[in-house]
Amino acid sequence: MGIAEALLWLGNSLDFLDRERAKELREEGIVLARELGYVGELARLLFSQGYILILEGDYERGAALSEEAARLFREHGHKGGGLEFLLDNLGWAALYRGGPERARAAYEEGLALCAELGDRMAVSAYLDGLACVVGTEGGAERAARLFGAAEALREAVGWHLFSEEEALKEPYLRTARSQLDEASLEEAWAEGRAMSFDEAVSYAMEKEDAGG
Amino acid sequence: MMLETIHEFAREKLEGSGEAEEVRRRHAGYFLDLAEEAEPRLRGPEDVEWLERLEEEHDNLRAALSWALERGEVELGLRLAGALWMFWNARGHYSEGHRWLEQALAKANGASAAARAKVLEGVGRLVFPSGEVDQALIAAHEGLELSEQAGLGGAVAARFLRILGTMAIVRGEDDRAKELLEESLILSREADDKWGSQRRSYGWEIR
Numbered sequence: 001m002g003i004a005e006a007l008l009w010l011g012n013s014l015d016f017l018d019r020e021r022a023k024e025l026r027e028e029g030i031v032l033a034r035e036l037g038y039v040g041e042l043a044r045l046l047f048s049q050g051y052i053l054i055l056e057g058d059y060e061r062g063a064a065l066s067e068e069a070a071r072l073f074r075e076h077g078h079k080g081g082g083l084e085f086l087l088d089n090l091g092w093a094a095l096y097r098g099g100p101e102r103a104r105a106a107y108e109e110g111l112a113l114c115a116e117l118g119d120r121m122a123v124s125a126y127l128d129g130l131a132c133v134v135g136t137e138g139g140a141e142r143a144a145r146l147f148g149a150a151e152a153l154r155e156a157v158g159w160h161l162f163s164e165e166e167a168l169k170e171p172y173l174r175t176a177r178s179q180l181d182e183a184s185l186e187e188a189w190a191e192g193r194a195m196s197f198d199e200a201v202s203y204a205m206e207k208e209d210a211g212g
Numbered sequence: 213m214m215l216e217t218i219h220e221f222a223r224e225k226l227e228g229s230g231e232a233e234e235v236r237r238r239h240a241g242y243f244l245d246l247a248e249e250a251e252p253r254l255r256g257p258e259d260v261e262w263l264e265r266l267e268e269e270h271d272n273l274r275a276a277l278s279w280a281l282e283r284g285e286v287e288l289g290l291r292l293a294g295a296l297w298m299f300w301n302a303r304g305h306y307s308e309g310h311r312w313l314e315q316a317l318a319k320a321n322g323a324s325a326a327a328r329a330k331v332l333e334g335v336g337r338l339v340f341p342s343g344e345v346d347q348a349l350i351a352a353h354e355g356l357e358l359s360e361q362a363g364l365g366g367a368v369a370a371r372f373l374r375i376l377g378t379m380a381i382v383r384g385e386d387d388r389a390k391e392l393l394e395e396s397l398i399l400s401r402e403a404d405d406k407w408g409s410q411r412r413s414y415g416w417e418i419r
Contacts, residue, residue, distance in 0.1 A: 002367070002405035006397040009374050013381050013389035025397075036406065037256045040302060077263045080304030080341070117304040119341035121382075157343025160384030 004033045004041045043072040063093035091129045115201045124153040132172035140179035148192025149200035243276040247295035290327035297334030310338045325362030336375035366399035
């Protein structure tokens, strides 16, 4: 709650304005939080630093920091306060390293946790992630519904994604688009957008064939 | 955990003794002490033990909160709720924590600025995950104003600036977020608020 947290959030605010300073601030926060044994803040700093590395395409280091953060959260019994978003990092790192099953496991775990906690912001991230996984398996319609549900939820909570974050999804969006004609894509997308929070979570957690 | 029947029996005996109110007051005081003892320990290596302890005592803490709020023990209720928001946050009890904090705030007339500010900070933190950005903003603005009016110091103001800055990030207001969070870091550094001890910042004695 003190300097380490201030470093974390100032760093996060600068991620898309002054990336190098953002990383330096978080690094300073990591050193301070380690020195103090400030577990929750250390995990949040590692998680944010890891996320930026993933956005930059350094999936190995991004995953390593995120895994350390996840270990800290879990070992110290923190269920909220960051773990709910962190699993999204692990999902992206796995997806971009060619492990859709690991990505799915991370997204599903994150989704279940966030649904339980009522964390609508994080749920929208997991819907996007699962849409990407489903898209790689040929489930273009299902992917479009999930993308649509995520978009509507994000709008409802007023969450703005930066272009680099949008770019993570882009290859998977292209895949879904390439597998559907314009009308089918729009229809599925609109169906997703019309889902309530609970409907979207249930739909994302359903085990059904890829085409569903 | 006490068996329900034994619990009921004990409750009936207590009600019949005429000392129920005093026992409940002592009960609430004991759990306020526990929560305030736990709070600074929720940040460091001892957090496993203290989070677990608060989880085990969650029903007692709820009972103490209910009693304080029903009986108009405003300061006690606010301090207890304020001491617990980090626990609710770490354990993901967002909705329940938010409800208690709001109930405490609704009865906050006459309470100390420090106790109110701490509860407002908790509201700002706990509504964030559910995407209730407007509520977080209202709580943070109110807390910031209160901290300035009551002279609670830079470390406290810095926390409300962080909530406002975080909300600005979420809304894509990059420059505004940077401005708020730069100020927050300056204030935290000036206060040398390394550990972020709530009680020290809010002027309560550290045990």
